[in-house]
Amino acid sequence: MTTDRTPDRSRRSERSRQAILAATRELIAESGYAKVSIEAIAARAGVGKQTIYRWWSSKGAVIFDSFLALSESADGAGIELPDTGDLAADLKLVLRATAAEFADPEFERPIRALNSALIHDPELAARYRETLARPVDEAKKARLRSAQKSGQLDPAADLDLVSEMLYAPLFQRWLLRTGPLTDEYADALVDNTLRAFRP
Amino acid sequence: MTTDRTPDRSRRSERSRQAILAATRELIAESGYAKVSIEAIAARAGVGKQTIYRWWSSKGAVIFDSFLALSESADGAGIELPDTGDLAADLKLVLRATAAEFADPEFERPIRALNSALIHDPELAARYRETLARPVDEAKKARLRSAQKSGQLDPAADLDLVSEMLYAPLFQRWLLRTGPLTDEYADALVDNTLRAFRP
Structure with missing residues (x-):
């Protein structure tokens, strides 16, 4: 959305971002929170650590966004509980x-x-x-x-x-x-x- | 309590153990869980990292024992809730x-x-x-x-x-x-x- 980026750079950026979030979810599923590190996420996503730190301040922040991305890709139309009257x-x-x-x-x-x-x-x-x-x-x-x-x-x-x-x-x-x-x-x-x- | 230790070694050991547990509690109080590391605990307690790993397998295990030590030093006679009848x-x-x-x-x-x-x-x-x-x-x-x-x-x-x-x-x-x-x-x-x- 910024004007100082060409469409190509912006697309590449978004691809990296998605790769980082997907790598984070995979690593957590494989080995749990304690063993996941920024280094491991960078290696799995094929980006440098600095790329991650450009967008996120901590491991917790990446993890959080990896969840948020999931819920955004789901139907955003809103959640409803069943209401049968009982x-x-x-x-x-x-x-x-x-x-x-x-x-x-x-x-x-x-x-x-x-x-x-x-x-x-x-x-x-x-x-x-x-x-x-x-x-x-x-x-x-x-x-x-x-x-x-x-x-x-x-x-x-x-x-x-x-x-x-x-x-x-x-x-x-x-x-x-x-x-x-x-x-x-x-x-x-x-x-x-x-x-x-x-x- | 083991027979292969002289009283002096055993006392020194117990002193180190208590120093490590106290250092752990201090560091957590100062900077929270995420920032506490085995390195920092060792430095504060004035022991080597290996001394810590000889007794504990992880940061979580040291933290847990630092709590347990507190509850042991409190009156172990048992906890009771008030019972006024109401x-x-x-x-x-x-x-x-x-x-x-x-x-x-x-x-x-x-x-x-x-x-x-x-x-x-x-x-x-x-x-x-x-x-x-x-x-x-x-x-x-x-x-x-x-x-x-x-x-x-x-x-x-x-x-x-x-x-x-x-x-x-x-x-x-x-x-x-x-x-x-x-x-x-x-x-x-x-x-x-x-x-x-x-x-």
Whole structure:
């Protein structure tokens, strides 16, 4: 988009950028966050380390953008939770799917890498909230608002709190490996959270 | 304790070990997990890198033991939650204190460092559960069991689930910096979790 670049240079630049992001995702999937280095990413992408540092300030920043690129290439039209009219059934479906995703080794490494980067970097964490977490949070709250309208959830409930009580235990169990992520566990989270916020 | 060491060597060894653990805690407090290296720990402790690698396999392992040493030097007699007979009041006290601790910058860096090490290392995570998390979990569950006996909590409630619904939202909010850690938030977690598990 800048005027001081010829179309060719710009295209080459974009190719390098995509190669770096793809190399980052591959390396994380192969060996996990701790073992991925800027050097390894540069070697895999076939670029110099300086090329990476021109665009990103840290390993965490490259990792973050490698995730962002994935979510951009997916359908950007917005996320929606199922709404069959039965809140408990819909949430159980979503939480069971989330539990299964967490248990999937393919998903495991990249998402641990992302979380590790977020823990130490408040700036990345803010970008994460804005660009990746917010659309998902909004989708969850839209479903909860619909349930408030249909009388299945306390109309005065704090929807951030409801959403955290539903999802945070699952997240913590997975992150710290403190218990099994089963369908039964997902169902129990839904049943008990909804009991707390009955109209 | 080994027979092939003279008392002097053994004392020197223990001094080095303690110096390494203290240096690790200092460095984490000063600059956070990402910037702490085995080299920096060795330099601060006045030992060679090999001395560290003789006892620990990774940075995460040293960090973990630097925490464990702290908890060992504290009173090992066991942790107990307050039990005034009023479950909601006791839990609010504990959750408010937990929220305040999370918000304390002194606590912030070391505990982020520990969590980052745990995310990527299932073996450390298992040691964490056994040696650091379990005594705290047991104390929480003992308080909940006492409430079951006095009729303040559903006697059939899964106490792991109750404990996770109480604490995981606080942990996640702090870890991902997704919201303020206030007394009001701590109280809302207690009130809503107890509503879900009313007898």
